[in-house]
Amino acid sequence: MHCSTLGRCALVAAWMLPIAGALAADDYDQPPISYSTAEPHNTVEVVRQQLDAGAAALAYDDDFGYLPSLLNALHVPVESQMFVYSQTSLQRGRISPRTPRAIYFNDDVYIGYCHRGGIIEISAVDPQLGAVFYTLGQRESSSPALVRHNDNCLTCHSTSRTGNVPGHLVRSLYVDDSGLPLLDRASYVVNHTTPIKDRWGGWYVTGTHDAQSHMGNLILSEGQATAAADDAGDRQVTEPGELVLPEHYLTTYSDVVALMVLDHQTFVHNRLTQASFETRQALDDEATIGQASDRPDGRLSEVATSRIASAGDDLVDALLLVNEAPLSTPLRGTSGFAEVFVQQGPHDARGRSLREFDLNTRTFRYPCSYLIYSKSFDALPSEMRDYVWQRLWSVLAGEDTAEKFAHLSENDRQAIREILQDTKPGIPAYWE
Numbered sequence: 469m470h471c472s473t474l475g476r477c478a479l480v481a482a483w484m485l486p487i488a489g490a491l492a493a494d495d496y497d498q499p500p501i502s503y504s505t506a507e508p509h510n511t512v513e514v515v516r517q518q519l520d521a522g523a524a525a526l527a528y529d530d531d532f533g534y535l536p537s538l539l540n541a542l543h544v545p546v547e548s549q550m551f552v553y554s555q556t557s558l559q560r561g562r563i564s565p566r567t568p569r570a571i572y573f574n575d576d577v578y579i580g581y582c583h584r585g586g587i588i589e590i591s592a593v594d595p596q597l598g599a600v601f602y603t604l605g606q607r608e609s610s611s612p613a614l615v616r617h618n619d620n621c622l623t624c625h626s627t628s629r630t631g632n633v634p635g636h637l638v639r640s641l642y643v644d645d646s647g648l649p650l651l652d653r654a655s656y657v658v659n660h661t662t663p664i665k666d667r668w669g670g671w672y673v674t675g676t677h678d679a680q681s682h683m684g685n686l687i688l689s690e691g692q693a694t695a696a697a698d699d700a701g702d703r704q705v706t707e708p709g710e711l712v713l714p715e716h717y718l719t720t721y722s723d724v725v726a727l728m729v730l731d732h733q734t735f736v737h738n739r740l741t742q743a744s745f746e747t748r749q750a751l752d753d754e755a756t757i758g759q760a761s762d763r764p765d766g767r768l769s770e771v772a773t774s775r776i777a778s779a780g781d782d783l784v785d786a787l788l789l790v791n792e793a794p795l796s797t798p799l800r801g802t803s804g805f806a807e808v809f810v811q812q813g814p815h816d817a818r819g820r821s822l823r824e825f826d827l828n829t830r831t832f833r834y835p836c837s838y839l840i841y842s843k844s845f846d847a848l849p850s851e852m853r854d855y856v857w858q859r860l861w862s863v864l865a866g867e868d869t870a871e872k873f874a875h876l877s878e879n880d881r882q883a884i885r886e887i888l889q890d891t892k893p894g895i896p897a898y899w900e
């Protein structure tokens with residue numbers, strides 16, 4: 469760690485520290501999860517094994533190292549690129565407003581790249597283990613290898629900020645011209661419920677958003693008032709060519725629609741992991757207690773039932789975008805991300821898809837997450853999956869009229885029901 473003054477050094481320590489209470493003798497490193505010792509099954513792991521077996525190769529590029537080839541191998545679209553210039557992550561010495569960190573993602577994988585960074589950082593979405601972390605060395609090698617990490621990444625990626633499971637992270641802070649967070653100002657952990665005006669501090673935002681306030685594209689000097697953050701209309705950037713050196717990156721976009729999807733997706737991924745871990749732990753505790761108390765098999769205790777319901781309700785809220793922050797003006801991207809994203813479908817018989825955007829008042833046209841198609845959803849323990857399907861049915865069939873679901877109009881509920889009936893394999897019979 470380089471410290472110009474003692475003061476700076478102390479600041480660095482303050483935001484790097486894990487939050488109190490997190491990481492306490494990680495439960496998930498014990499059975500039934502056994503995070504560090506269980507064999508991972510995710511798309512990065514498949515490529516890792518292929519590389520080790522010589523069944524796949526990665527090409528080295530003089531400008532970007534293994535990045536283009538890795539994106540290709542993992543089917544991550546370059547249009548998903550976003551820039552973060554706050555020094556909040558592992559390779560912070562490489563990150564500044566002139567040399568931001570680029571992040572790329574698809575439904576299964578997130579990738580972090582720093583210009584001249586020693587490694588590429590990767591977090592994979594693992595249906596059993598939550599986020600699983602890997603690095604790929606950026607020095608040219610005859611046998612490039614993906615390396616799994618179980619400890620150093622988790623100091624930041626498994627705290628209360630990720631719901632105390634190995635997870636994904638998006639932050640928003642006020643940042644100075646070297647990329648250092650200004651710690652006397654507000655900072656936020658971001659998901660789709662975060663007001664747009666509090667998002668994207670320390671990130672470049674490209675695209676159009678009119679007068680919508682946000683904290684992106686903002687660099688504050690130490691004494692400067694935070695109120696400057698409100699004039700976001702003046703900070704609208706459609707091509708950030710003048711912000712970064714174009715030759716340092718694959719593209720110059722940091723697409724606003726990609727950011728909206730990232731804020732949603734990381735949240736749902738973490739909720740899926742919480743739902744999975746909580747259910748497996750509840751069932752495991754139940755088995756232990758059941759043996760001790762001779763409880764007849766087949767019926768869950770009230771404690772286990774309520775643990776599953778509580779994590780299940782949180783997941784349903786995230787899937788249905790409950791409390792999503794409203795947009796005050798339309799947002800449009802310019803990188804082509806939205807087009808690539810929507811194309812993936814699936815589409816129902818009438819051509820509708822859960823990936824379709826609204827972007828006028830909310831993110832998606834139909835507020836039910838496309839991550840319902842993910843392996844992580846399908847791999848939920850059946851006790852959790854059954855619970856979630858029942859809750860979704862009761863909301864979408866109009867039986868549950870709780871205020872928090874008021875954003876789902878009668879038409880929305882019907883459309884989502886029909887889309888799922890048409891496109892979701894394994895949907896319970898009572899939906900037909």
Ligand code: HEC
Binds near residue numbers: 484552578603
């Ligand atoms: C000092 C804290 C810290 C450490 C250590 C850390 N990260 Fe992160 N990481 C972050 C933060 C904060 C973000 C959110 C984006 C940002 O601010 O750069 C992030 C985002 C990411 C992302 C983008 C999507 C996601 O999953 O959140 C990837 C990929 C990633 N990190 C990989 C890794 C890997 C791999 C390691 C270990 C080799 C690691 N990180 C270690 C803080 C950290």
